[in-house]
Amino acid sequence: MAEFIPFRGIRYDASAGAALSGLICPPYDVIDDAARERLYARSPHNFVRIEFPTDGPDDKYARAGQDLADWIRRGVLRRDDRESFYLHEHEFEVAGRRLVRRGILGALRLYPQSEGVVLPHELTFPKAKADRLELLRATRANTSPVFGMFSDDDGLMRSLGEAAREGAGEAAVGAERHRLERIEENGAVARIASALRDKRVYIADGHHRYETALNYLAERGHLGAKAPERYTLAFLCALDDPGLRILATHRIVRGAVA
Secondary structure, eight states: OOOEEOBOOEEEOGGGOOOGGGTOOOOGGGOOHHHHHHHHHHOTTOTHHHHSOOOOSSOHHHHHHHHHHHHHHTTSEEEOSSOBEEEEEEEEEETTEEEEEEEEEEEEEOOOGGGSSEEOOSOOOHHHHHHHHHHHHHHOSOOSOEEEEEOOTTOHHHHGGGSOEEEEEEEEETTEEEEEEEEOOHHHHHHHHHHHTTOOEEEEEOHHHHHHHHHHHHHTOSOOTTOGGGEEEEEEEETTOTTOOOOOOOOOOTTOOO
16 A cells, blocks of 8 residues: 655754754744744754745745755755665653654655545645645755554564664754664665555644645656655654654634533
């Protein structure tokens, strides 16, 4: 079913010496104006400038695309030399409990909802998709992943504990910790790709990003079978991962009569 493949990630150059905690940012849809100001102030290279650029007299999307290209050109960001999967660990606290969620970053092939391979559970809104599409056109990059879940009855995630991995970065932001490791061992890469071939992926978060990627693919016209536009960046987590938590969004309806 799902095609999930390694890719050459673009990452901050660790040799530059800047702490990752001052460079990373959350996805755009959990950043309010005050948080964006704080992230801008942390570093001229904080990724919020790409992920969620501020409004201004210029075209903010074009500015994000120019910044991304400039950072790559100057070596602030570097593309890995080999296609890899990336193991991500996120340590955080919920209701007084410390949890660790583990998952794999890779390139997930795009499937229309009608094919039943990648399954959503949310309605999406045109304004948010239009915003993400403008950013994707300008940067030609996936700036944050779709968060998906899969049934790991084959024990894939447990088996990765034995795979040779290369440390790719660590960051602590408040009470949260992130750790990224690159998986490039041929056997482990093949095992990951094979394990997903008979799986469905359930979108936990990133419905607007996923639909935006489909819209971008549609407007690109005729492409080769393995064109990069046919894939999107995804973080896949096992359904039985002890750190998997999806919290409800509580909305208030104002003016309603009980």
